[in-house]
Amino acid sequence: MKSSEKDLNRIILAAVLLVASAAALITGGLMLEKRDAAVPAVEIIEAEPERSEISSADTEAASESDAAEPIVVNINTAGAEELMKLKGVGEKTAQKIIEYRRETPFETIEDIMNVSGIGEKKFEDMRDMICV
DSSP states (O other): OOHHHHHHHHHHHHHHHHHHHHHHHHHTSOHHHHHHHHOOOOOOOOOOOOOSOOOHHHHHHHHHHHHHSOOOEETTTOOHHHHTTSTTOOHHHHHHHHHHHHHSOOSSGGGGGGSTTOOHHHHHHHGGGEEO
């Protein structure tokens, strides 16, 4: 091998090393070091087969668990779906609540009675389920 070919090979090797060093600097280190640290453990869980029939005991248990978990809805920030979880609030009333608070945010929970369609009876039914 001629001296000029050796010099050319050294220049090419130096260029490759320079590019590799720059890539390592930009990415924060060698990829082999990062690969093992960044891969989380994966656990495979087998899905249970779906049940085609629901027993009355399952239905009762589901309704009891729903009743056991009280909901509290912020009437200043809740969306229509969340508002409709309140007793006595359907789609139209939820929209009325949203329209009302756009103009006048609720300062107290009692202010909800200013919304058309919500009187004292509905308010008493939802009192423990709302906040501002």
